[in-house]
Amino acid sequence: MTHPTSRLQDDVHQRVRLGILAILNGASRADFAFLRQTLGLTDGNLGKHLQVLEEAGYVAIDKVFENRRPRTWVKITRSGRAALDEELAALREVIASAERGATNESLSAG
Amino acid sequence: MTHPTSRLQDDVHQRVRLGILAILNGASRADFAFLRQTLGLTDGNLGKHLQVLEEAGYVAIDKVFENRRPRTWVKITRSGRAALDEELAALREVIASAERGATNESLSAG
Numbered sequence: 642m643t644h645p646t647s648r649l650q651d652d653v654h655q656r657v658r659l660g661i662l663a664i665l666n667g668a669s670r671a672d673f674a675f676l677r678q679t680l681g682l683t684d685g686n687l688g689k690h691l692q693v694l695e696e697a698g699y700v701a702i703d704k705v706f707e708n709r710r711p712r713t714w715v716k717i718t719r720s721g722r723a724a725l726d727e728e729l730a731a732l733r734e735v736i737a738s739a740e741r742g743a744t745n746e747s748l749s750a751g
Numbered sequence: 752m753t754h755p756t757s758r759l760q761d762d763v764h765q766r767v768r769l770g771i772l773a774i775l776n777g778a779s780r781a782d783f784a785f786l787r788q789t790l791g792l793t794d795g796n797l798g799k800h801l802q803v804l805e806e807a808g809y810v811a812i813d814k815v816f817e818n819r820r821p822r823t824w825v826k827i828t829r830s831g832r833a834a835l836d837e838e839l840a841a842l843r844e845v846i847a848s849a850e851r852g853a854t855n856e857s858l859s860a861g
Contacts, residue, residue: 644790646770654766660756663849664858674860680754712859729846736839739773748774749822750784 645734652697653728657682657690662725665700665717673713691715699724755844762807763838767792767800772835775810775827783823801825809834 653659660680664671677687694700699721703714717725763769770790774781787797804810809831813824827835 644770644774646766646773647791649766649769651766654764656756656759656761656764659759659845660754663756663845664754666849667851668856668858671858672860675858678860681757725849729849732842732846735769735773736842739776739835739839746778748778748781748785750782750788 645731645738648731649728649735650724652693652699653724655690655693657686658694659728661687661690661694661715662699662717662721662728665715666722666725670703670714670716673715676715694721697721697724755841755848758841759838759845760834762803762809763834765800765803767796768804769838771797771800771804771825772809772827772831772838775825776832776835780813780824780826783825786825804831807831807834 653662657680661676664676664679673684673687673691676682676691677684680687682690691700691702695702699718701716701718703716705712705714763772767790771786774786774789783794783797783801786792786801787794790797792800801810801812805812809828811826811828813826815822815824
């Protein structure tokens with residue numbers, strides 16, 4: 642027997658990274674300041690989580706100059722969308738299993 | 752603006768602990784061996800996560816002897832149910848927000 646939580650991968654499941662991917666999934670791209678503000682993070686914390694996601698191949702990061710000011714754009718990659726889809730599918734199963742509600746059953750292995 | 756992922760608490764959101772609480776929510780109690788087997792964990796790993804949940808007041812652990820053999824029963828507490836309910840509500844919002852699907856919008860803070 643395998644429980645749906647065994648399909649959750651920490652790269653994607655971690656709270657902040659799940660937030661980043663959920664935001665990016667709904668947009669063509671987002672800038673660093675938008676993510677930091679929407680998720681209520683410090684620069685350092687957001688930077689650390691973006692690095693994990695970039696190393697996993699789930700986001701692409703583009704540092705540019707616009708009107709002589711630096712701007713960091715972040716996009717979700719195709720493999721990031723696939724990983725997020727898997728996470729969301731597993732979460733739906735976890736929610737459904739947890740909501741089946743309390744029984745009086747006593748669960749034991751033997 | 753606050754994102755629903757900011758309502759996810761690590762005590763409950765962590766993959767293994769979410770699995771433990773989801774299983775316990777559907778039963779009167781479960782024993783250690785059942786949880787270990789269903790979640791595919793080692794004794795040490797399950798023990799560590801149960802300790803986090805017990806310290807948070809989310810599970811109650813009862814070590815007994817049955818037929819001269821030790822057995823560890825685990826139950827979700829009222830406050831564990833409340834914490835799981837909050838997690839599931841936040842997860843439903845995260846899923847809904849992530850599923851709103853790709854637009855061509857470029858999200859920036861200014």
